[in-house]
Every structure is written in structure tokens, then in C-alpha cells.
Amino acid sequence: MPREQALTARKQRNAALIETMLLAAIADGSVSQREIQTLLRRVIERPEFEGTSAQELNALVETSAQRLSEATDLQEVLASLRSRLPDHKNRMLAFGLAAAVAFADQRATKLELGLLKTIQAALGISEDEVAQIIDIIEKGGSLSEALGEPxxxxxxxxxxxxxxxxxxxxxxxxxxxxxxxxxxxxxxxxxxxxxxxxxxxxxxxxxxxxxxxxxxxxxxxxxxxxxxxxxxxxxxxxxxxxxxxxxxxxxxxxxxxxxxxxxxxxxxxxxxxxxx
Missing domain, CATH: 1.10.3680.10 (TerB-like)
Known part of the structure; x- marks a missing residue:
């Protein structure tokens, strides 16, 4: 894969990860400061975003938020996420990041839990994988524990x-x-x-x-x-x-x-x- 294509795929993947987190943040109609802090902290700790400047990250969040605000069909959004996250590891990561945001206030709301179930089904995350990810998040651990490379x-x-x-x-x-x-x-x-x-x-x-x-x-x-x-x-x-x-x-x-x-x-x- 030429370098330009690889960089494009990286940008698309990272945008999809941000959008999944934002979906969780706005699921109940309000975004808490803790959710925003969790979003930024989780992004910073992930190697997928290594080398991304604060300015680039802000632009990515703004672009993703704009895209979601203009979306009229959740299924279309989920289909777009699937196309930009073709491998299972990145889909697990997307779900984990979304779950981290949903549980940022210690307890996810019914709307947030419902959205997580929808994301789980759309991205093909198993119940065992969900349980492992949620357990790590509740313990304050790193998602790397659940996403170890085969x-x-x-x-x-x-x-x-x-x-x-x-x-x-x-x-x-x-x-x-x-x-x-x-x-x-x-x-x-x-x-x-x-x-x-x-x-x-x-x-x-x-x-x-x-x-x-x-x-x-x-x-x-x-x-x-x-x-x-x-x-x-x-x-x-x-x-x-x-x-x-x-x-x-x-x-x-x-x-x-x-x-x-x-x-x-x-x-x-x-x-x-x-x-x-």
C-alpha cells in the first residue's frame, strides 16, 4: 500500500474512532465535562493517534461533530463506521472508546447503554468481548489489555x-x-x-x-x-x-x-x- 493510501486510511480510521466516542457522548442529549475529558484522555493514550497535534485533534473532533450533526440516519452512520473500520481489532477499539465515554460518569444512562448495544451489534462485538472491555474500563485500566495483538x-x-x-x-x-x-x-x-x-x-x-x-x-x-x-x-x-x-x-x-x-x-x- 503506497504511503499516501496508508495515511488516508489512518485518517479515516481515526475519524471513525472519534465519531464513535462522540456518539456515546451525545447519546443522552447532553455532554458532560467528564465525558469530554475522558474522550481526550483515551485518545491521547492510544498509539493510533500518536503524532497528532492538539490543533489536528481539535479539528478532527470538530469535523466529526459536524458530520454527526448533519446525519439523519443512525444506520447510515454505523455503516460508515464499518467501512472505515474494516478489521475487528479497530472495531473493538471503537466500541471500547465509546464505552469509556459512556461510563465516564461512573454509571451509563439507559440511552447510553442502548447506544452501546447498537454499536456492539453493528460492529460485530461478541458478548465476551464486551464483558472484558467493560470490566477493564470499570477498573480504570487501559484498553490495550483487551486489544492485545494476536x-x-x-x-x-x-x-x-x-x-x-x-x-x-x-x-x-x-x-x-x-x-x-x-x-x-x-x-x-x-x-x-x-x-x-x-x-x-x-x-x-x-x-x-x-x-x-x-x-x-x-x-x-x-x-x-x-x-x-x-x-x-x-x-x-x-x-x-x-x-x-x-x-x-x-x-x-x-x-x-x-x-x-x-x-x-x-x-x-x-x-x-x-x-x-
Whole structure:
């Protein structure tokens, strides 16, 4: 996905997230100061809005509020949210942000609860997911606890980062990536469509957020030594798919080693096992 398209998708996603929060805020006909404070706090803590200036955020809120004020059909609004939030994680995030606003005054009104049920149905959020999100909100926790990245998604991203390290995806690398997704036991429960979605999301995230931020996400998501070794093994398999890692790919592997805290002798064994 070209950078311009990725940035456009990011803007559309963030606008949809803001609109969902505003829907919850105006559900009972009034917006409390606490709801506004909650909206801003939740936005600031989310990585999706990282790099958004206060001026840009104000403009986004004003534009979203204007769009909602001009809407005449709630179902059309919900359909628009679905189109701008195509993946389930972002839909869960939208519901969580809306719920955080609705419960900002400690107790949601009947109108707010009714709207949350409508949003839940429109975005396909399960009852178990709703219960988990509400529990975290009531405890004052972060939505990240309910929106943890699937391990398969993170493993796929590691391979994408290596594939894109030198600015081009070689045929051997593409073949190794596809073969890993198809054959590796860690992806056995992942459908081809979902695997392709993981790859697309990783490419878009790299384009919009940059490598340093994505390495942070990997470090936070892959927390055990076993997971990090697995991720590095997949990365080195891609890097050496065409025989020898390029200088850019080798630098990326070194960054992954530092990010994951892997010892030199351990990395040497993994590199040797990949045919380096």
C-alpha cells in the first residue's frame, strides 16, 4: 500500500474512532465535562493517534461533530463506521472508546447503554468481548489489555519488516514468507485470508508509524523468551531466503536482537539453523 493510501486510511480510521466516542457522548442529549475529558484522555493514550497535534485533534473532533450533526440516519452512520473500520481489532477499539465515554460518569444512562448495544451489534462485538472491555474500563485500566495483538499477527509483522528492510521484496523472500505462513504450526489456525490481512496491516503500520514504533509494539507484544526466539527465527529465515542477508536485512536482524534481548551465541545458533 503506497504511503499516501496508508495515511488516508489512518485518517479515516481515526475519524471513525472519534465519531464513535462522540456518539456515546451525545447519546443522552447532553455532554458532560467528564465525558469530554475522558474522550481526550483515551485518545491521547492510544498509539493510533500518536503524532497528532492538539490543533489536528481539535479539528478532527470538530469535523466529526459536524458530520454527526448533519446525519439523519443512525444506520447510515454505523455503516460508515464499518467501512472505515474494516478489521475487528479497530472495531473493538471503537466500541471500547465509546464505552469509556459512556461510563465516564461512573454509571451509563439507559440511552447510553442502548447506544452501546447498537454499536456492539453493528460492529460485530461478541458478548465476551464486551464483558472484558467493560470490566477493564470499570477498573480504570487501559484498553490495550483487551486489544492485545494476536501472536500470529506479530510473527507475520517480523517477517514483513525483514522483507522490507532493503526497500524491495525479493521473489525468494516472498516465497519464504508465504511458505512460513502456510506451513509453520504457529499459523495453523489462521486462514489464508486472515494471514494476508496480517501482512497488509503490517505493511500499512510500517508505512504510517515507522520502524522504531513498530519495534516497540513487537517488544510489548512478544513478552516471553520463547516468543522472541520464535520471532527471530522467522525473521532470519526470511533474511537468508535468497542465500545471504543483505546489509540492510542484517541491520534489521541486529535491531531485532537488541529489541528482544537475545544473546550473541543464541543468535548465532539461530542464524546457522537458517542457513546463514
Amino acid at each position: 501472536l500470529e499477527r506479530l510473527y507475520a509483522e517480523v517477517m514483513v519488516l525483514v522483507s522490507a528492510a532493503d526497500g524491495q521484496l525479493k521473489e525468494a523472500e516472498a516465497r519464504a514468507l508465504v511458505e512460513s505462513l502456510a506451513a509453520d504450526p504457529v499459523f495453523q489456525e489462521v486462514s489464508p485470508e486472515r494471514a494476508q490481512g496480517f501482512v497488509g496491516e503490517a505493511v500499512a503500520a510500517l508505512a504510517t508509524e515507522g520502524l522504531p514504533r513498530r519495534l516497540q509494539v513487537l517488544a510489548h507484544g512478544l513478552t516471553t523468551h520463547k516468543q522472541r526466539v520464535k520471532a527471530y527465527r522467522l525473521a532470519t529465515k526470511i533474511a537468508h531466503a535468497s542465500g545471504k542477508a543483505s546489509p540492510a536485512e542484517q541491520r534489521l536482524l541486529e535491531l531485532l536482537q537488541a529489541t528482544f534481548g537475545l544473546a550473541d551465541d543464541e543468535v548465532a545458533r539461530l542464524d546457522k539453523g537458517s542457513g546463514a
